[in-house]
Amino acid sequence: MRQERVPIVIVVPAAIGAAFFIVPLVGLIVRSPWGDAVTALSAPETFEALKLSLIASLSATAVAVVLGVPLAWVYARVAFPGRDLLRALTTLPMVLPPVVGGIALLLAFGRSGLLGAWLENTFGITLPFTTVGVVMAETFVAMPFLILTVEAGLRSMDRRYEEAARALGASRWRVFIRVTLPLIGPSLFAGAVLCWARALGEFGATITFAGNFPGVTQTMPLAVYLLLPQEASFILSLVLLLVSLVVLVGLKDRWLGSA
């Protein structure tokens, strides 16, 4: 079969565009001190950071699912004044510089913050510079991805299935659990994975709100940053890269649609 000729004016910028992404990745692989890889990876700080990253990002994803799915449901199903504004506010962290998000979190939940002071004085709860703070920072930045994906799924699903379930005697809760959630399963899955990937790579809000304490708030991206002059940071970067790549490739079929 004859392949249609691809215009050169498109191929050249396309190739440059691809190279822009690939060259840095190649650099990372080529320049990494592979000899020291075992040492770098087996260092207890690395293990701590990786463990914390996984725990915090999975926790953030869990929180995002528990709070974000109902929020998405409200956006998709309840018409109320100010809905668009509220949606904009809750998805703002997608475009906000994460550092700004971290500062905002500090002003709200910091020890002298809006709610933080009250939490501290009443319950003795301190959030900033704790592992919980890491989860909060990651949730703040990552949850919008889940909200938007799930809302889109809710809007595009055939709501008559919910009516069919109600006509069969199912309570609103049962309809939600047994019909709505399974039907938006692919959107929920995609949203959760996107959210998790974003949480895993979170840096700015985390370092601002939670600080950089090894074993408590030092996640992988922070560890990479801290190690930066040293070549060991390259190895940690590769680990993050690998994890992200696996997620993206795994998502391709479900979310991006396979070509």
Next chain:
Amino acid sequence: MSLDASIRLTLGPLDLDMAITVEEGEVVALLGPNGAGKTTLLRAIAGLAPFSSGHVRLDGKVLEDSSTRQYVPTERRPIGFVFQDYLLFPHLTVQDNVAFGLRSRGVPRQVAAERASRWLDRVGLKDYSRARPAELSGGQRQRVALARALAPDPRLLLLDEPLAALDATTRADVRRDLKRHLESFEGIRLVVTHDPLEAVALADRLVVMENGHLVQTGTAADVTEHPRSQYVADLVGVNLLRGEAAHGSVKLASGQVVAAAGAELGAVFVVVHPRAVAVHRTHPEGSPRNVWSGRASSIELMGNRVRVRIDGAVPLVAEVTPAALRELNLVEGGEVWLSFKATDVGVYPA
């Protein structure tokens, strides 16, 4: 023991104002063209479409009443609803679909599974209990939808175009099964359809609605013998005219007078069967008192008869044999005379 619904609502272009009662023991078909509001009425009865005023009562109990602001939510109404495209839950097995209503109403898992599998047996799908809806044919899906609606033992069974999603070859079989299940169901049954054949086959009584309003109701024989709208007349295939009767004749709105043997006094419908209309190329001689000229606007072969639509002072459809058509040497647009006898005219109060 009956369903009694009276519903007024506005939904987009639809202005619905309908009252309907269905007695226990009868199957009622709600018949009407697309967009008449049949599905909306059914949804309102199920509590899925809010209405501006009216009520829905089942066995004397109020399910919804706008004047008292009572509303029993859909999930607490004792109904079974078969949707037009069935809406089987794609993520559940056939058996879990059928058990869904039982589980929703608090039946324990084991009991629900047993009852669901008994229902699947009854509709002849026992071997498909572990299958997903997507693996079934249209006819099988219809039967699962019916079993799912019937399994929780509802008082009121609502079916929305139950056969419309099927192709012609399976429709007859599924219709026969559906009729059998409808007959064995001991509750109140209401079927929505736009297909007169389906309505006549499944129901004891027809309720015809158009543009959100009741047109007529009665047995299939009543309705076909006494159409009360152009839609019904077209379904039955007869000419329907309307006018004012005056002992032996009917004056139409156009001013033309039709001689009708049975005409007495008052506003009436006039029905003339196309076969009773004779077509001529010249002014007919002899006894017929109803004679008009016109133009053959369309000529269609229908089976072994030819339907000739004649536009003129009294527009009518005539049915002739192909041989007669050849003899008349008639083509579309040709000038013709039509005639029918005063004794071939049906007259009944409007």
